[in-house]
Amino acid sequence: GAVVSQHPSWVICKSGTSVKIECRSLDFQATTMFWYRQFPKQSLMLMATSNEGSKATYEQGVEKDKFLINHASLTLSTLTVTSAHPEDSSFYICSAQRGLGTEAFFGQGTRLTVV
Amino acid sequence: GESVGLHLPTLSVQEGDNSIINCAYSNSASDYFIWYKQESGKGPQFIIDIRSNMDKRQGQRVTVLLNKTVKHLSLQIAATQPGDSAVYFCAENSGGYQKVTFGTGTKLQVIP
Numbered sequence: 001g002a003v004v005s006q007h008p009s010w011v012i013c014k015s016g017t018s019v020k021i022e023c024r025s026l027d028f029q030a031t032t033m034f035w036y037r038q039f040p041k042q043s044l045m046l047m048a049t050s051n052e053g054s055k056a057t058y059e060q061g062v063e064k065d066k067f068l069i070n071h072a073s074l075t076l077s078t079l080t081v082t083s084a085h086p087e088d089s090s091f092y093i094c095s096a097q098r099g100l101g102t103e104a105f106f107g108q109g110t111r112l113t114v115v
Numbered sequence: 116g117e118s119v120g121l122h123l124p125t126l127s128v129q130e131g132d133n134s135i136i137n138c139a140y141s142n143s144a145s146d147y148f149i150w151y152k153q154e155s156g157k158g159p160q161f162i163i164d165i166r167s168n169m170d171k172r173q174g175q176r177v178t179v180l181l182n183k184t185v186k187h188l189s190l191q192i193a194a195t196q197p198g199d200s201a202v203y204f205c206a207e208n209s210g211g212y213q214k215v216t217f218g219t220g221t222k223l224q225v226i227p
Contacts, residue, residue, distance in 0.1 A: 006158070034214055034215070042219075044204070045217075046215075093159070095158075095215070103161050104161075104206075106159045108158045
């Protein structure tokens with residue numbers, strides 16, 4: 001199967017700072033990637049759809065100015081959590097698909113802890 | 116809004132027995148369904164998928180059943196092994212869209 005890689009796997013940052021998470025499709029091109037957030041013992045909640053070369057589409061309730069998404073190339077999308085606060089601590093996961101109606105491949109996730 | 120949900124939050128199964136994990140979905144327009152396995156601290160891993168023009172699909176030790184009449188999806192795992200212990204999510208993808216909507220998840224515990 002296809003490989004999607006996230007970096008870093010975990011990060012601890014101070015409250016008020018910004019953190020960037022990278023998502024790469026290693027062996028295929030992805031015009032669209034997705035960012036999810038998962039709190040402990042809960043399901044994955046879609047935050048936004050990242051579109052290569054255009055603005056991301058955010059789900060209702062997700063602050064676009066707080067969660068900045070950049071999809072600079074067909075293999076890389078980044079999520080920047082700006083001015084992070086403890087309530088932003090969560091497991092962030094990205095996914096990518098080769099095309100419409102095909103299986104999504106997920107990254108290994110990034111554990112963000114804001115102290 | 117449309118949602119995909121699960122009936123059972125936790126399922127305990129004896130090693131060697133078969134496991135059945137259920138899922139209900141509400142979006143009648145859904146035409147592609149996926150089961151994912153998520154181990155602690157990791158991203159979801161694809162298990163098996165099924166399209167709405169099918170009612171059954173088999174993989175290695177796993178079978179997915181789709182009942183469109185009652186909007187129900189199930190995952191059957193044969194001869195459950197300790198390595199199957201994880202949280203299982205059903206997910207839905209509507210035609211023309213790429214985003215995947217996840218259900219609430221079922222934790223499968225395999226008792227040795």
